[in-house]
Amino acid sequence: MAEIKQTNYDVIVIGAGPGGMTAAMYASRANLSVLMLDRGIYGGNLNNTAEIENYTGFKSIMGPDLAKEMYEGATQFGADYAYGAVEKVEVVGEVKQITTDMGDVFTAKAVVIATGSSQRKLGVPGEAEFSGRGVSYCAVCDGAFFKNKHLIVVGGGDSAVEEGAFLTQLADKVTVLVRRDQLRAQPIVQDKAMQNPKMEFVFNTSVTEIVGDDMKVTGVKTVNNVTGETGELAADGVFIYVGSDPMTAPFKDLGILNAKGWVETDATMATKIPGIFAVGDVRDTLLRQVATAVGDGAIAGQQVFKYLDEQK
Incomplete structure (x- = not known):
């Protein structure tokens, strides 16, 4: 991972799963400065997936292998990548300010939320006690x-x-x-x-x-x-494997979540706040798959460019 030498970007993508990496690729290909922020290794839930047989272009591919291919595509046009769990997103005029658990503060003109979802727990006795021990x-x-x-x-x-x-x-x-x-x-x-x-x-x-x-x-x-x-x-x-919950805690005060915590967007992946978009599993959507996340990311990447162009 290259050293991050700036804190202000045109676009910050929060989350480096399939949707986030695709949005970063489209935005950076449009000559925008892009930072992908993720709390762990790129790929998101792809890294927890064994064999994938329903992603166009591959008869079969392991999740981590697909993550690596997507990451290389996402960074080939200059997008940066950094570790950091986002703790807070604030809107100051047209600027979005993002604070991470590492104490870093980044700013951007536009944000793409791609934090995905996490595995739901059963909530039964013994589950937490034996986590990692079976x-x-x-x-x-x-x-x-x-x-x-x-x-x-x-x-x-x-x-x-x-x-x-x-x-x-x-x-x-x-x-x-x-x-x-x-x-x-x-x-x-x-x-x-x-x-x-x-x-x-x-x-x-x-x-x-x-x-x-x-x-x-x-x-x-x-x-x-x-x-x-x-x-x-x-x-x-x-x-x-009993379902998933949205990872949207940092955005709860923005007024863009529905009653169940999923981010609401329109068909352009835009939320209620101008300049903030959302893609993939974190959205209130009908289907949560790699293919749909990638499609969301492509739309958001293009719409971010259009939004910033209109702000000029």
């Missing part, structure tokens, strides 16, 4: 620790089923606990998983507690959502 939210990050083990995946959407399938490459068995009577994952994802001999699906079942010994997870306590019958299932690890 409880995980990232198959790519932690799957290798569970070779030849029995794992539980909680959830019924695309992420749960796809990450469960990835884990079967390492584990002996993966049991997927689904609180409803059917999966929400796409049919093609379901079909592939149902044919996997290492995967088992248990429906109408919720986890009520994650249990373990002094060292690690040993299993989960469950309840059948139809009969009320309780039970306990032994396992060496629990991977949780």
Whole structure:
């Protein structure tokens, strides 16, 4: 990462996931000075994703590999990249002032919010206690620790089923606990998983507690959502995929969030505040996928240029 030598930019992109990196690429390609700020490594949730089979141009690609390709594209026209969790965004006239947890203060004429979403927690006893000791939210990050083990995946959407399938490459068995009577994952994802001999699906079942010994997870306590019958299932690890929540705490005082905390935008990715745009999973949108985030980013990158051009 190149050293950042300035604090004032035309555009600051908060978040370097697929949407943020695309917005940075389009804006820098329009000869605007651009800074991408992220609390961690570029790529966002791509780094927590195993195999991606629904992004145009790749029959199959690992999430971290796609992140690297996108980062190289985002920085090729001069966009800067820096670490820092944004703590506050203030609007001073037409200037946006951004303060990070590192104490850095940046200013910009326009801002693109691309902070994405975080994995939702189950909120059951034992989840926090055993986090990092058998409880995980990232198959790519932690799957290798569970070779030849029995794992539980909680959830019924695309992420749960796809990450469960990835884990079967390492584990002996993966049991997927689904609180409803059917999966929400796409049919093609379901079909592939149902044919996997290492995967088992248990429906109408919720986890009520994650249990373990002094060292690690040993299993989960469950309840059948139809009969009320309780039970306990032994396992060496629990991977949780039950949805996501927007990462919008720094923007709560701007008046651009809906009741559930998602950023509201129009079709141009613009929020209620002139010069502030939002893209990707942080938006109040119908679909949260890599492809839709990239599309949002392309629109925002162009609209930022148009907005700044009109301010001249």
